[in-house]
Amino acid sequence: MAEKPKTAAELRQELAEAEARERAENEKNRKAYETLKDETVTTLCRDAITLNAALADFKEQAFTDTQEVYKLLQEYSGRHRDGKGNFTIESKDGQYRVSYKRQGKSHFDERSHQAEKHIIDFFNSKYEGDQNTKEMIMALLERKKGALDINLIQKLYQFEDRFDDVNWKKGISLLKESYSYNHSKDYINFEHKDSRGEWKSIVLQFTNV
Incomplete structure (x- = not known):
């Protein structure tokens, strides 16, 4: 027995439901993207600040230590x-x-x-x-x-x-x-x-x- 054709109202209802599901999916993806973006930017920048500070400290230490060695080298070598x-x-x-x-x-x-x-x-x-x-x-x-x-x-x-x-x-x-x-x-x-x-x-x- 052939399926009864859907009425215009039923078709509009299905379309509305499909659009609602699509909007919900888009909203879910948007929130997931914005959350991941915020977490990534914040985490990476905070880690970068920490590494930058550590590198700055290491730079100061490296220049100080090597200059101490060179100073002693000058004194030792005359x-x-x-x-x-x-x-x-x-x-x-x-x-x-x-x-x-x-x-x-x-x-x-x-x-x-x-x-x-x-x-x-x-x-x-x-x-x-x-x-x-x-x-x-x-x-x-x-x-x-x-x-x-x-x-x-x-x-x-x-x-x-x-x-x-x-x-x-x-x-x-x-x-x-x-x-x-x-x-x-x-x-x-x-x-x-x-x-x-x-x-x-x-x-x-x-x-x-």
Whole structure:
């Protein structure tokens, strides 16, 4: 027996019920989405704040500790305080290492030219016949694009007490006085050895912390 056709009222009732179910489902999905979104944003941001604070504390500790090591290294090695201050230290077992780099630009002002003249006068008056020593010292005063190299000058400082001469002492003194370093940022890089014995960076972004 054929099913009796639904009346217009029945069809409208079914449509209304279907639309109501759809609205209810949409409302349920909306609430679920908004709840999950709020929980996710709140949880992640709170965790991010905690991690940011921990990273900031670790950054301060890392810079303080590495500078303490470098300070002791300078005292132990007898190196002059001038220079960029870049260094790398490694754990005793060879599994970890930390590199400290200072970004900036070193500069020797006009007094460095007068320092060179004093040093040249010293050699011309005391060691005119010792060409090898003169060439060695003058090589450390070599300029590239008009600028002295602090790494070479550091080597020159090692001879500061080698010669007891007025021009020599004055030249070294003027070099030190003429030096300045425009510091911008410091960077620390952490590394460890993987299972193959290769150095791998331990990625931490300190730049904006």
